[in-house]
Amino acid sequence: MAAQLQFRDVTLGYDRHPAVHHLSGEVVSGALVAVVGPNGAGKSTLFRGIVGILRPLSGAIEHGGLDIRDIAYLPQTADIDRSFPISVFDFVGTGLWRATGFFGGMGKSARDKIAQALASVGLNGFENRAIGTLSGGQMQRMLFARVLLQDARMIVLDEPFNAIDARTSADLLALVRRWHAEGRTVLAALHDFDLVRANFPETLLLARGKVAWGATAEVLTGDNLQEARRMCEAFDDGAAACVADNLPSRAA
Amino acid sequence: MRRSSLWLFCLVIAAAAWPARAEDRLKVVASFSILGDFVKNVGGDRVEVTTLVGPNGDVHVYTPAPADAKKIADARLVVINGLGLEGWLPRLVQSSGSKAVIVTATDGIVPLKSGSAADPHAWQSVTNAKIYVANIRDALVAADSGDAAAFRVNADGYLAKLEGLDRDVRAAMAQIPPARRKVISTHGAFGYFAAAYGVEFIAPLGVSTDSEASARDIADIITQIRVAKIPAVFVENISDPRLIQRISAETGAGIGGTLYSDSLTGEKGDAPTYIDMVRHNIKALNHALTP
Amino acid sequence: MLLYDALIAPFIEFEFMRRALAAVIALALGGAPIGVFLMLRRMSLVGDAMAHAILPGAAIGFLLSGLNLFAMTTGGLIAGFTVAILAGVVARTTELKEDASLATFYLVSLALGVTIVSIHGTNIDLLHVLFGNILAMDDPTLLVIAFNTTITLLVLAVIYRPLVVESVDPVFLRTVSRAGTPAHLAFLALVVLNLVNGFHALGTLLAVGLMILPAGIARFWSRDITGMICIAVGSAMVSGYAGLVLSFQTRIPSGPAVILVAAALYVFSVLFGNVSGLVRQMFPGRHLEA
Numbered sequence: 001m002a003a004q005l006q007f008r009d010v011t012l013g014y015d016r017h018p019a020v021h022h023l024s025g026e027v028v029s030g031a032l033v034a035v036v037g038p039n040g041a042g043k044s045t046l047f048r049g050i051v052g053i054l055r056p057l058s059g060a061i062e063h064g065g066l067d068i069r070d071i072a073y074l075p076q077t078a079d080i081d082r083s084f085p086i087s088v089f090d091f092v093g094t095g096l097w098r099a100t101g102f103f104g105g106m107g108k109s110a111r112d113k114i115a116q117a118l119a120s121v122g123l124n125g126f127e128n129r130a131i132g133t134l135s136g137g138q139m140q141r142m143l144f145a146r147v148l149l150q151d152a153r154m155i156v157l158d159e160p161f162n163a164i165d166a167r168t169s170a171d172l173l174a175l176v177r178r179w180h181a182e183g184r185t186v187l188a189a190l191h192d193f194d195l196v197r198a199n200f201p202e203t204l205l206l207a208r209g210k211v212a213w214g215a216t217a218e219v220l221t222g223d224n225l226q227e228a229r230r231m232c233e234a235f236d237d238g239a240a241a242c243v244a245d246n247l248p249s250r251a252a
Numbered sequence: 253m254r255r256s257s258l259w260l261f262c263l264v265i266a267a268a269a270w271p272a273r274a275e276d277r278l279k280v281v282a283s284f285s286i287l288g289d290f291v292k293n294v295g296g297d298r299v300e301v302t303t304l305v306g307p308n309g310d311v312h313v314y315t316p317a318p319a320d321a322k323k324i325a326d327a328r329l330v331v332i333n334g335l336g337l338e339g340w341l342p343r344l345v346q347s348s349g350s351k352a353v354i355v356t357a358t359d360g361i362v363p364l365k366s367g368s369a370a371d372p373h374a375w376q377s378v379t380n381a382k383i384y385v386a387n388i389r390d391a392l393v394a395a396d397s398g399d400a401a402a403f404r405v406n407a408d409g410y411l412a413k414l415e416g417l418d419r420d421v422r423a424a425m426a427q428i429p430p431a432r433r434k435v436i437s438t439h440g441a442f443g444y445f446a447a448a449y450g451v452e453f454i455a456p457l458g459v460s461t462d463s464e465a466s467a468r469d470i471a472d473i474i475t476q477i478r479v480a481k482i483p484a485v486f487v488e489n490i491s492d493p494r495l496i497q498r499i500s501a502e503t504g505a506g507i508g509g510t511l512y513s514d515s516l517t518g519e520k521g522d523a524p525t526y527i528d529m530v531r532h533n534i535k536a537l538n539h540a541l542t543p
Numbered sequence: 544m545l546l547y548d549a550l551i552a553p554f555i556e557f558e559f560m561r562r563a564l565a566a567v568i569a570l571a572l573g574g575a576p577i578g579v580f581l582m583l584r585r586m587s588l589v590g591d592a593m594a595h596a597i598l599p600g601a602a603i604g605f606l607l608s609g610l611n612l613f614a615m616t617t618g619g620l621i622a623g624f625t626v627a628i629l630a631g632v633v634a635r636t637t638e639l640k641e642d643a644s645l646a647t648f649y650l651v652s653l654a655l656g657v658t659i660v661s662i663h664g665t666n667i668d669l670l671h672v673l674f675g676n677i678l679a680m681d682d683p684t685l686l687v688i689a690f691n692t693t694i695t696l697l698v699l700a701v702i703y704r705p706l707v708v709e710s711v712d713p714v715f716l717r718t719v720s721r722a723g724t725p726a727h728l729a730f731l732a733l734v735v736l737n738l739v740n741g742f743h744a745l746g747t748l749l750a751v752g753l754m755i756l757p758a759g760i761a762r763f764w765s766r767d768i769t770g771m772i773c774i775a776v777g778s779a780m781v782s783g784y785a786g787l788v789l790s791f792q793t794r795i796p797s798g799p800a801v802i803l804v805a806a807a808l809y810v811f812s813v814l815f816g817n818v819s820g821l822v823r824q825m826f827p828g829r830h831l832e833a
Binding site for chain 3: 051071073078079087097131150
């Protein structure tokens with residue numbers, strides 16, 4: 001199967017310090033991948049690199065011919081201005097951006113799609129609420145609905161189940177499984193290993209560099225997890241400029 | 253001595269004497285262009301005049317620069333208008349630490365009122381201008397008695413010119429039928445002219461350039477023009493001319509050119525000296541108001 | 544009839560009143576929507592900053608062609624655009640936020656302007672000359688305001704969607720479209736256009752006031768941006784009309800009169816507005832069943 005995403009020795013970071021160091025590998029089209037690792041492992045940084053918000057410090061990320069703007073992204077801490085006077089309906093409706101552009105009209109079919117998306121995440125009845133009145137969990141569900149509408153070939157979710165109760169998590173997971181069944185490529189950063197083992201066939205264990213990547217059962221072993229925990233979280237201010245390509249990462 | 257060395261000797265003496273002669277010139281600072289003109293006419297080449305607010309400047313809202321403090325510090329005399337015109341001046345003089353004598357050119361003039369304050373534009377009446385000149389002459393004489401004779405001669409000559417100017421103004425105004433001696437101008441600076449020569453000036457704004465008109469004020473002026481059939485509207489080189497043009501468009505009153513009130517123009521302008529300024533103004537008034 | 548005399552007669556009788564009313568309505572139509580976006584993007588003080596930022600442009604216009612209002616306004620526009628665009632670009636490509644970026648650029652611009660003016664030597668208060676008066680609406684000025692409003696409404700219609708999304712969730716917009724930055728810059732250009740032409744025609748107080756106060760008023764009556772824009776435009780028009788009448792019946796200068804009416808509406812909204820009005824907050828009434 002074709003590779004949807006290719007990491008070519010990519011290093012991503014801030015202010016020249018690497019948060020993801022020399023990652024190589026590929027994600028097959030249609031895969032369902034969980035990205036796990038301790039806090040500070042570089043999961044959010046990696047995702048920002050994938051959707052184009054962060055430019056790599058070195059190396060490259062290739063998207064297999066996919067336009068970067070056709071990737072749906074659900075960020076971890078949304079920079080959303082909750083005081084902005086917009087309704088849930090209109091906010092979710094922006095998910096249709098790639099279809100309507102910034103000038104296209106929103107006909108009946110579009111409005112139906114929006115209503116359906118809201119129903120799928122259990123937010124029917126919330127159409128006219130201002131987004132500032134939503135709880136954390138409702139906000140998360142609303143963002144899910146928007147991702148639904150984006151109808152993207154690749155979906156990147158950064159800790160999507162953080163503020164959500166078990167019942168809603170189950171509903172949203174059903175959506176994720178549906179996407180996988182539809183052949184879309186899905187990556188999700190997660191903390192709950194049980195959830196990962198139960199739902200995600202493939203896992204990347206990240207600790208600022210690749211610790212293990214492959215079938216979930218083989219990746220989430222005690223040894224691997226211990227190795228990941230050993231990685232240091234803080235940036236090393238005294239680090240020299242990185243020279244070799246194949247040396248094992250100092251961080252891990 | 254030989255001819256050439258005699259010439260050389262004279263040259264050297266002249267050269268040595270020259271700076272001495274220049275140092276004899278009295279340094280005077282005038283606050284704005286009209287006063288500067290008066291001082292030049294009375295002092296002639298015996299004075300070195302610097303003006304703070306130059307041609308086309310606005311003396312009401314002037315912000316002094318550090319260079320001005322230096323000019324004042326070097327001067328022996330500072331000639332000001334007084335009557336509240338130069339609000340920014342007393343602090344400037346104080347901070348410059350100058351030992352100069354301050355001469356108020358309006359001493360002895362009974363001021364007209366503008367609202368609750370005094371109207372400072374006393375120079376608009378040529379009779380007052382003669383008092384200005386007299387005050388300046390006396391101040392120059394007191395400061396430099398060596399040149400007193402020259403000052404008196406200059407002053408007398410200039411006063412005679414002003415006398416002639418006054419007669420000309422009265423003659424020009426006499427040519428205008430009394431019913432038509434009414435004019436609108438943006439800047440209410442012509443109070444003294446109006447009082448001295450019998451022309452009524454109606455202005456939409458107050459005396460300074462800062463206050464803003466209300467709709468009622470404009471409506472009243474338009475009504476007044478319509479009712480009293482005022483023939484002309486004058487625009488000025490300082491305030492917003494668009495207001496005047498609006499009033500003119502709505503009443504049919506003609507726009508009568510520019511009247512100069514607070515400042516002289518540059519060399520190439522219509523009013524490089526005080527006398528030119530007054531002549532220009534009466535020509536414009538005459539032209540607009542005679543039927 | 545007394546009411547007729549007070550409210551309608553002044554406009555029938557005097558052409559300058561009709562022109563002032565036309566100008567204020569056009570300004571409301573163009574400026575109020577811009578003001579709503581400024582408020583939502585926390586840029587409400589940009590009006591004052593811009594009033595100073597345009598000085599070097601006006602000064603150069605003055606140096607080149609004397610007291611020619613067209614030259615000075617064009618210069619002011621160029622200076623305003625430069626400051627706005629530079630500030631916007633710096634804010635988006637560096638760590639510096641929008642407000643600090645604008646503050647630094649306008650201060651530089653102002654200093655340049657003061658230097659240019661003082662080198663030349665004349666002390667005419669350039670900005671005073673540049674700023675107009677609503678009672679003096681001549682044909683060219685009315686045309687300028689009408690042109691303004693038309694361009695503003697057209698451009699706003701085009702950039703409305705990206706502008707809204709950019710304001711509420713900029714990261715999302717970046718991931719789906721490249722329209723974010725151009726839309727933002729176009730918005731800044733509209734702000735400058737409205738402000739400079741507003742200054743030229745009506746003076747700082749009215750131009751900025753009719754942008755920002757109506758937006759503030761609208762905030763208290765609507766939770767939806769479309770509703771806010773409508774209320775802002777409406778309250779701007781009412782303020783303009785009532786202000787002119789006030790200036791006619793009493794002797795309050797016209798610019799301040801309009802702003803005073805807007806301010807009264809604003810105070811009323813702060814106290815009694817539907818959305819977070821103070822009185823509403825103190826006496827919310829019984830809570831609902833569900």
